[in-house]
Amino acid sequence: MAMTTMTAPDAVRRVDYRAFLGFAALLVAGGLGPLFLYPTFLMKVWCFALFACAFNLLLGYGGLLSFGHAAFFGGAAYICGHVVKEWGWPPELGLLAGMASAALLGFVIGALAIRRAGIYFAMITLALAQMVYFLCLQLNFTGGENGLQGVPRGRLFGIINLSDNLTMYYVVFAIFFLGLLAIYRTVHSPFGQILKAIRENEPRAISLGFDVGYYKLSAFVMSAALSGLAGSAKALTFQLASLADAHWHMSGEVVLMTLLGGVGTIFGPVIGAGVIVTLQNELADKVGPWVSVIIGSFFVICVLLFRRGIVGELGAWLGGKKPNGPPGGGH
Amino acid sequence: MLSKTVLLATVAGLALGGSAFAQAPQTVRIGVLTDLSGLYSDLSGQGSVSATKMAVDDFIAKEKPSFKVEVVSADHQNKADIAANKAREWFEKDGVDLVTDLVTSSTALAASKIAKEKNKIAIVNGAATTALTNKECNDVTIHYTYDTYSLANGTAGAVSSQPNGKTWYFLTADYAFGHALEADSAAVVVANGGKVLGTSRHPFPGSDFSAFLLKAQASGAQIIGLANAGTDTTNSIKQAAEFGITPKQSLAGLLVFITDINALGLKATQGMYLTEAFYWDLNDETRAWSKRFFDLNKKMPTMVQAGQYSSTYQYLLAVKKAGTNDTAKVMAAMKAATINDFFAKNGKIRDDGRMVHDMYLFQVKKPEESKAPWDYYKLVSTIPAEKAFQPLDKSTCPLIKK
Numbered sequence: 022m023a024m025t026t027m028t029a030p031d032a033v034r035r036v037d038y039r040a041f042l043g044f045a046a047l048l049v050a051g052g053l054g055p056l057f058l059y060p061t062f063l064m065k066v067w068c069f070a071l072f073a074c075a076f077n078l079l080l081g082y083g084g085l086l087s088f089g090h091a092a093f094f095g096g097a098a099y100i101c102g103h104v105v106k107e108w109g110w111p112p113e114l115g116l117l118a119g120m121a122s123a124a125l126l127g128f129v130i131g132a133l134a135i136r137r138a139g140i141y142f143a144m145i146t147l148a149l150a151q152m153v154y155f156l157c158l159q160l161n162f163t164g165g166e167n168g169l170q171g172v173p174r175g176r177l178f179g180i181i182n183l184s185d186n187l188t189m190y191y192v193v194f195a196i197f198f199l200g201l202l203a204i205y206r207t208v209h210s211p212f213g214q215i216l217k218a219i220r221e222n223e224p225r226a227i228s229l230g231f232d233v234g235y236y237k238l239s240a241f242v243m244s245a246a247l248s249g250l251a252g253s254a255k256a257l258t259f260q261l262a263s264l265a266d267a268h269w270h271m272s273g274e275v276v277l278m279t280l281l282g283g284v285g286t287i288f289g290p291v292i293g294a295g296v297i298v299t300l301q302n303e304l305a306d307k308v309g310p311w312v313s314v315i316i317g318s319f320f321v322i323c324v325l326l327f328r329r330g331i332v333g334e335l336g337a338w339l340g341g342k343k344p345n346g347p348p349g350g351g352h
Numbered sequence: 353m354l355s356k357t358v359l360l361a362t363v364a365g366l367a368l369g370g371s372a373f374a375q376a377p378q379t380v381r382i383g384v385l386t387d388l389s390g391l392y393s394d395l396s397g398q399g400s401v402s403a404t405k406m407a408v409d410d411f412i413a414k415e416k417p418s419f420k421v422e423v424v425s426a427d428h429q430n431k432a433d434i435a436a437n438k439a440r441e442w443f444e445k446d447g448v449d450l451v452t453d454l455v456t457s458s459t460a461l462a463a464s465k466i467a468k469e470k471n472k473i474a475i476v477n478g479a480a481t482t483a484l485t486n487k488e489c490n491d492v493t494i495h496y497t498y499d500t501y502s503l504a505n506g507t508a509g510a511v512s513s514q515p516n517g518k519t520w521y522f523l524t525a526d527y528a529f530g531h532a533l534e535a536d537s538a539a540v541v542v543a544n545g546g547k548v549l550g551t552s553r554h555p556f557p558g559s560d561f562s563a564f565l566l567k568a569q570a571s572g573a574q575i576i577g578l579a580n581a582g583t584d585t586t587n588s589i590k591q592a593a594e595f596g597i598t599p600k601q602s603l604a605g606l607l608v609f610i611t612d613i614n615a616l617g618l619k620a621t622q623g624m625y626l627t628e629a630f631y632w633d634l635n636d637e638t639r640a641w642s643k644r645f646f647d648l649n650k651k652m653p654t655m656v657q658a659g660q661y662s663s664t665y666q667y668l669l670a671v672k673k674a675g676t677n678d679t680a681k682v683m684a685a686m687k688a689a690t691i692n693d694f695f696a697k698n699g700k701i702r703d704d705g706r707m708v709h710d711m712y713l714f715q716v717k718k719p720e721e722s723k724a725p726w727d728y729y730k731l732v733s734t735i736p737a738e739k740a741f742q743p744l745d746k747s748t749c750p751l752i753k754k
Contacts, residue, residue, distance in 0.1 A: 024519050065433065078449065158527050160554065165528035167483050168432050168458035171465050186444075260465065263432035263458045305426040305438060310391055312427055 039340070040205060043288050047201075050196040056146065056278050060190040061258070066298045067197035068255040073278040073290030075247035078204050080276075081285030082213060083240040084220030086144040088272050089150025090248050093123040095267025096153050097249030098256035099163050102172040106259070107162070112175045112183060116196070116253045123249020126153070131241030135234060138223075148273060157267045168263035172256055189258060197255050200247050205287055207243065216240055281323050283330025292331050377449075377677040379420040380407070382444045382664060385463060386478065391582060394611045396478045399649050399657040400453045401425045407664035415670050424448065424578045428459045435459035436466055443470040449677045450475060450667055453660055457481035464493040467753040471679050475667065477659040479608060480581075481529075482742060485706040489749035492679055496707045497659030500533055501742045503711075504606045505578075505626035506735045510713040511575055511604050512546040515627075517624065518548050520604075522575035523564055523588055525580035526553040533578040533606050533655035542575075548709055554574035554584070561588045562595070569597050575625075580750040581607045586616055593620040599718075610654055612689065614729050618719040627713050630655035630695055631729050634712070638696035650734045652726040662695035663707075698737070704749040 044316030054063045070096055079085045104110040108117065134145040157163045164170065174183035183189045207213050219226045219233055227233055256262045267272065275298065282293025300319065303313045327334040384404050386396045401423070402517060424446065428435040435454065443466065444449035455462035455478030465472035468490040476484055477497045484495045488658075511517035520541050524534040530553070538548050549571045552564035558580075565588065568576045576592065576661045578585050585608055592598050598620075605612075605626040632642035632652045641661070645653045668728050670685035671677055691699030696709035714729035722728065742753055 044455045059441050059445060061437050161528070166457055167461055167481055168487075170432075170458075170488060259433045259436045259462070261436060262431050262460075263462075265431045265433070265458075301429070301434065302437060305429065305434060309739060310428065351497050 024248045025143035029053065040287060044205075046126045047198065047288070054194075055187060055190055060186050062298075062302055064190055064258045065255070065302070066295050067193050068251050068296050069278065069294040070291040071197045071200045072248050072251035073275055073294040074201055074204050074287075075251060076228070076275045077279045077284060077290040078246040078247070079240055079344070080108075080279060081289075082208050082220065083216050083244075084141075085135070085237065085239060085241065086143050086276070086330060087134070087146040087241070087244075088269070088276070089146035089148075089153075090244075090275050091267050091271035092130065092153035093127055093248040094098050094252035094255075094271060094275075095157060095244040095262070095264070096126055097123040097252035098262035098266050099169055099310070101155060101253035102169040102256040102262040102294070105175060105298075106169065106172045107137045109168070112177050112257055115172050115175075116250060119253030119256070120250045123252065124246035126246020127249075129315060130237070132237050133263070133297060135237045135241060147269065147272070150267075151269065152330065154264070159263060162260070163264075166264055168261055169256075170261050172260045172262070174257055174260060183257070193254050193258055194324075196250065200250060201287070201291070204228065206246065221276065261279045269351065277320060279330075281320065281330055281352065283333030284348070286332045286336060289330050289332035296331070353541055377419045377671070379447075379492070380448065380668065380671055380677055381420055381422045381424065381442075381450075382667075383384070383446075383448040383451045384423060384453050384660075385424040385428050385437070385438055385442075385451050385459070386425065386556075387430050387455040388425070389656070390430050391480065392430070392455045393607050394615075395654050396455050396656045396660070399645075399651070399653060400477070401662045402648050403645065403657040403661040403665050404452070404654065406648070407661045410580075411665055411668045412551070413474050415669070415672055419671070423669065424606075428455070430456045431678070432458040432462040436462040437473075439463040439466040440470070445468070448667045449473065449671075449682075452476075452663065452667075453478050453656075455479060455656075457483065460484060461488055463695055464490060467492050473667070473679055473682065474556070475498050475663045477656050477663060483652070485702075485704040485742075486748045489704050489747075489751055489753060491705075492683060493705045494663070494707060495657055495705055496663040498711070499706075499741070500529075500607065501536060502531050502629075502735075503627045504537045505712045505742075506740055507604050507606055507625055508577065508711060509538040509544065509739070510627070510733050510735060511602075512541040512544040513624050517546065517575050517602075519549055519573045520577050521549050521568040521571045522577045522579050523550040523561065523568060524551055524553050525556040525558070527556050527582055529692065530556065537577055537606060539577065543744050554580070556580070556584065557582075558584055559587060561591045564588075565592055565595055565597055569601065570596065573601060575602050576605050577604045579606050579607060586612055589616055589624070590620055601622040608628045609656075609730060610652070610726075610728060613716055614651075614726070618717060618722055621716045622718045624716045625713060625732070627691075627711050627735070628655045628657040629711055630707065631712060631714060631731070632726065633729070641694045648736045658695050660733070662691070662693050665693065666691055702744060702746065704747050704752055706741055706747075708737045708741045710737050711735040 076090050097119035100122040104118045106116035117285050130149045134142050169335040176182050215236055278293035278297050279290045283289025384401050386400050387393050388397050404423050426438045439451045450473045451463050452475040454463050454476045457479045460476045460479035464474045473492050475494045475496055480500045482499045482501050522534045524530045552567050554564050603624040608626045632638055642653055670682045674681040674685040687701045699709035701707045712734055713732045715732050
């Protein structure tokens with residue numbers, strides 16, 4: 022089925038037109054956001070949105086449910102924080118270092134995990150991510166439960182002063198936007214089509230002569246690298262890296278964001294991340310102890326009413342066209 | 353925004369022909385950033401918010417200040433990024449002057465950094481890490497109630513100077529925090545002529561402590577030191593009671609709070625030694641204040657909540673004395689003051705931000721000795737302020753000149 026939509030030219034064109042509107046809306050929202058909302062809060066939204074989109078690349082388009090993505094997000098935050106704080110690297114190299122370390126980690130974890138499918142895949146990623154968490158707890162440079170604190174934001178390319186909150190905001194937004202474009206491009210490339218084919222019917226993809234393992238691993242590494250980029254951006258934004266970023270709760274949270282927004286849709290994870298981060302932050306001083314209860318109930322309601330996630334359901338309602346992937350990725 | 357109001361107030365003051373000191377702030381805002389929903393909400397949480405409001409009400413009633421005081425609160429959910437985000441937002445947008453409570457070490461350190469960047473004040477009552485007054489110290493942060501050093505050294509020092517506290521066995525959480533707690537305590541035990549018979553390192557977080565506890569039992573040590581925290585501590589206490597290790601051997605909790613004792617019950621915790629900065633039943637003053645707290649919250653205050661009241665009151669006194677909410681002047685006034693209230697006697701805030709005051713070594717009562725709810729502790733000894741905290745010459749805080 023995925024193969025037929027791929028070859029239908031008008032379907033591709035329609036997707037492009039819709040996506041164009043979506044990207045334009047995002048640009049407007051991102052550009053004007055700081056006029057209405059607090060920039061630091063928005064930066065957090067963009068970091069998590071990129072993280073969720075990277076995760077969605079794997080779950081939504083590759084059909085692989087990883088339960089260990091916090092390892093890439095948190096691990097990269099520590100690496101980026103360390104090279105910037107202790108070794109005095111400029112922020113752009115810090116971001117790259119975080120991203121590269123996450124890609125490397127993704128290669129190791131991915132190579133082991135893709136040998137199994139379904140729940141076993143999820144458990145292997147969880148187990149390996151827990152090992153990374155213990156490393157973050159035990160290694161000296163991470164500061165244990167104190168976390169890595171006081172990371173300087175520095176100057177991007179030696180000229181752009183990131184200590185200015187608004188400048189930092191637009192840099193983070195640019196990182197998010199470029200990351201999202203990269204994901205969009207990947208999904209709509211032949212590579213992405215093969216990935217979807219593997220998701221739909223793996224034996225058939227093998228019989229067509231594709232090296233399935235290679236495609237899965239590439240998607241895994243790419244997802245890990247972009248998660249790492251999100252983690253590094255977050256480390257620079259908040260000037261810290263803490264254990265919470267590498268904890269399995271974070272792996273769960275990103276699943277939640279993706280499912281809530283709409284798995285297998287380009288913009289779903291952005292909405293999902295926005296909703297979760299807003300609830301966490303805005304409820305913090307309003308409802309006190311009820312934050313977790315409210316987020317939990319919200320999730321239950323969404324799962325019951327919008328099975329395809331907010332964007333998935335909206336897309337189905339507007340266009341009648343099935344969103345880019347079925348919600349069954351989370352098997 | 354606030355500086356604008358201050359400026360306006362100054363202009364108005366001068367225009368009215370008032371003295372040059374008429375720059376008192378119109379409103380002082382205190383942000384209580386705490387754990388309202390998680391693991392530590394019992395220890396600080398809503399009780400800390402309540403204690404802060406008590407302090408504000410008492411201050412206004414007694415001191416009749418010329419400025420208003422507002423209290424805001426938020427749940428940092430024990431996540432450093434939420435704490436950093438909220439603190440920054442409070443300072444930048446809402447004109448908050450002081451962020452306080454801060455329960456876990458990562459949130460406290462994060463908020464302290466933001467306070468320094470924004471030149472506002474952070475007073476930490478919930479978190480225990482000594483990093484706040486050592487490597488990560490700064491001139492806008494005060495660590496008020498307690499820290500790991502005062503608890504570990506207090507307990508280890510006081511217990512090992514007794515004849516039945518000479519031999520120790522440590523049960524240690526296997527990460528930096530546990531190692532530090534163990535090393536600090538072991539040094540004191542040895543200095544007091546005691547002996548450390550052995551150590552078991554358990555994974556963090558752990559759930560089954562049986563193997564480690566049986567080793568501790570076999571060692572025959574008089575005291576089993578618990579160099580761990582949170583659920584690890586409560587689980588090891590429970591299991592030690594189940595194995596019949598206590599009360600034959602005594603436990604020494606290096607990071608235990610009255611809420612843990614309340615949750616575990618006296619049967620499991622009897623005979624345990626622990627150090628606290630405050631206990632409701634110490635004297636008439638503590639009883640009077642704690643009764644008021646109890647009427648509002650239906651539970652007795654922890655040392656964190658008592659410290660929260662005391663530090664808030666001291667902060668407001670300093671603002672009144674300095675006649676401004678300017679950070680440097682308020683910090684100077686706080687450091688110049690001698691703190692005397694129900695919480696601390698002759699307390700002083702040192703240059704590294706450490707508030708030094710007496711600490712107390714308690715032993716948990718046997719169930720039959722306890723006469724009323726919350727009647728948990730016997731006072732064993734008072735640890736004088738100069739011995740209770742890390743001496744300044746050992747501090748690695750860059751503000752301390754040697």
